[in-house]
Amino acid sequence: MSAPLWPAPTVTAPVTATVRLPGSKSVTNRALLLAALADGPGAVRLALRSRDADLMTAALRTLGAEMTAVDETPESADWLFTPGPVAGGGHIEVGLAGTVMRFVPPMAALADGEVSFDGDPAARKRPMGTILSALRALGAHADADTLPFTIRGPVTGGEVSVDASGSSQFVSGLLLTAARFEKGVTVRHVGPPVPSMPHIEMTVQMLRARGVEVDDSEPDIWRVAPGPIAATDFTVEPDLSNAAPFFAAAMVTGGAVTVPGWPLETTQPGDLLRHLLAEMGAEVTRVPGGLEVRGSGTITGIDADLRAASELTPTIVALAALADSPSRLRGIAHIRGHETDRLAALVTEITRLGGDANETEDGLEIRPRPLHGGVFHSYEDHRMATAGAVIGLRVPGVEVEDIATTRKTLPDFPRMWAHMLGDMS
Template identity: 75%
Template sequence: MSAPLWPAPLAADPVDATVPLPGSKSVTNRALPLAALAEAPGTVRLALRSRDADLMADALRSLGAGLTPYNESASSVDWTITPGPLRGGARIDAGLAGTVMRFVPPVAALADGEVFFDGDPAARKRPMGPILGALRVLGAEVHGEALPFTVRGPVAGGEVTLDASASSQLISGLLLAGARFEKGVTVRHAGPPVPSAPHIRMTVLMLREAGVTVDDSEPDTWRVEPGPIAARDYTVEPDLSNAAPFLAAAMITGGSVTIPGWPERTTQPGDQLRGLLSEMGATVELRGEGLVLTGTGRVSGIDADLREVGELTPTLAALAALADSPSRLRGIAHLRGHETDRLAALAAEINRLGGDARETEDGLAITPRPLSGGVFHSYEDHRMATAGAVIGLAVPGIQVENIATTGKTLPEFAHMWARMLGGDR
């Protein structure tokens, strides 16, 4: 059965809206395992409620942690987390969540028996070999090189070298559990530059906030000392990367969008939207009410290295396809190993609509051309689906395949999009 098609709304007027965003997936899916490994019960407030976050919660429950929800809504939840003895015998469903398939195996290596991991068919293609090999070096018994695989402790910890050029999550996963390893963990990266480095900085900061000693003074080396992880009352920031399609809407329509709660200082890579969208022609201001972006209805092309902010690529590619000059998006070869091969998918879908997008060795070259309506395939990738919605604002007749896949990080996306276009101030 083919996936349902969602008629992407065409913008009739400039957007004028305030768009509150649910919590950051990246922060949520780090805060939950840290709380599950802590020395006492704690809370994680305003956590994202989405498929990826729910899979993380389910995985930690399966391993023995107690997670009790309160203050629930469709897109957020407050959790009380009670750490418990980590138990084997669990079966973990990673879905398509890179954070689950890479952050949970090191936790599972602390359990008292074997833990089985699997996920969606597309997840079985995602890079896992480096972190599974690292767990073997650190003392765990691991069967498999990709999903499905099994992990059995005990894990002693120590030093390990791996190539994390496919994903920064390969490093963060080891760091998050490293304080609970008998010897701690020292992780050295050997290979091409690690993408999405801000996400490693996020991991290090959250560990330090939980009382863990982390030394990252040497390039490409991270040392986590063994010791307790402090229980905390943690509040999750809004997901800044998820602001991208809504801010893009203001640019395309010549309108204004406000994202409330935008932090003045953050480790979230999505904060780089401020500079990137300014370079593409927007006026961006951080005010008391939040981040305010005002567009002119014209979009300028951009030449940008997105190595640290690869998750922004689909929205920026959609804007580039509608711009008034060519764009080069660089440093993102690692996107070929995400939920789908995002570079091939973006080129295929933009070209299918009459555009001119070409894959390069490490990114995309996009030359704007008049686009026409048609089906924009999502490839079960939430950011592909939102990119289709962005193009649909300016191009009549765009139909996005399976808009529900946005539930990975934005479970209410279609309703939020409609409210924004309705001028929800």
Template identity: 75%
Template structure:
């Protein structure tokens, strides 16, 4: 069956909009898992409801937790979670969600019966070997080194060394379940630098907020003490990475986009937009707790190390393709193991439209050229799809393949995009 094409709307005037974002996927899935392992019932408020978070909720239910949800509101979604004994004898679908495929197996290793994991076809190519080897070293029975695999516990914890250079989630997954292991866990990273360190900082902060003792004073070493995970209520921040295409629209069209409720302090990598976008020609201000981005009439190229904020690369690459000077994006070799090889995909799609992009070992060199109409392939990758929408604002005739893939983290993207452009209610 042919994949549907979405005609990317072209902006007819500078964008002037306030865009209210749903909750962070990264915070939501960490919060749901911690609540399922806590010492009593808890609530996760203003959570994101998307394919990735629904997969997490289904996985936690399979392992014995009870999750009930409120009705969706304009501000978000509330989950009430009652923990239960972690049980096995179940199969878990991880979809294409890195947080599910890497956070849930260490929890499943608390069960004494086998738990089977599988996911979407491309999920079987995503890096899983280091975390599965770590669980084996800690005492779990694990069959397989990638999806599909099975796990049987219990394990008591201890010290383990792994190479997490492919994904920070390999560390976070072990840390989140560690308080429930009899000996806790000490995780040592050995290898090239860990990407997306703000996501590990997010994990550590959320563990500490739940009363867990974590020592991260030694570089590349994280020690989690055994003990209870305190139940409570947590309110999820807006997803700042999902702000990227909307804020990029201000720069592309010379307009203004405001994101309400931008946190004053956060571990989300998307907060780096406050520093990156001014380097590309935007004006960025905070107004009464909101973030306001205004385009300056042109886009400047940028030389940027995105190692810690790789999820922003597709949007920054789209802006770079529309800039008036070249850009070099570095430090993101790990993006080859995401939903797709994002570096190859970005180079292919921009060049297909007439651009001039060269892949490097760890990034992209983008030399702006006039772009023309064509199909922008999404590769079942939500951030590729939104990057195509950004380019389509000023390049007529862009058709994005399978815009519905944005449901992974932003189910209402197409409607929100139209509303931002004044085309929807």
């Protein structure tokens, strides 16, 4: 049975809106896991409620964490934690959440028994061998290199070399639990450059904020000393990457969109939107308490290395397909292993609507052409779905397949989109 189609709204007037974003998925899932491993009770406030975040909370409960949600809304919750011994004997569903499938196995290796993992059919194709081989080298047992698999401790820690060129999550997954390993961990990256380095910097910053000793003074080497993870009362930032389609709406329509709560300093890769959108012709301004993006209705092509913020690629590609000059995006070969092969999917869908795009060895080339309506397939990928919504703002007749897949990081994207366009009070 095919997924339902969502008629992407087309607008002819400038969009002017303030869009309040829920919490960062990347920050939420790191904070939840660290709270479950802490040395005492703590809280994670304004945590995102989405499919990925709900999968993480379910996994942590399976591993023995006591968690109570207070001040719940459809988009957020304050989680109160009482950590306990890591429990074995359970089963964890990871869905399509990279943070669950790569961050939780090292914690599961601390358990007193086996822990099994599985996920969505598409998740079984995602790279997992790096993290599972690393756990074996650190003393644990893993019975496969892809989902489904079973983890069994004990894990002692020590030194391990990994090729993290496929995902920065391989490094972050090891670092997050490393302080609880008997010997801590030293992770050495060997291979092509690690993508999404800001996400590793986010992990290191969050560990240090909890009193964990992390040495990242040498390139591609991270050392975490064994010791406690301090309990904290932590508040999650808005998800800056999820601002991308809303800011893109300002550019496509020649309007203005403001996102409140944009931090002055952050490790979120989404902060690179400030520079990328300015290069594509937007006026980007810090306003009291937030960030405003104003478009002229004209979009300029871009030549950019997106290695540090590859999650922004689908939105940048949507803008590039509507631009007045060609674009080249580099440093993103690794997103062939994301929720779907994003490079192939983007080329297929842009071409399906009459555009001109092709893959390169490490990215994409997009040459603008007049687009027409049609079905924009999402491939169970939330960022593909929002890219289709952006194109639909200018191109009548675009129908996005399975818009509900956006629940991965945005609890109700269609409502937020409609509210931005003025269809809801």
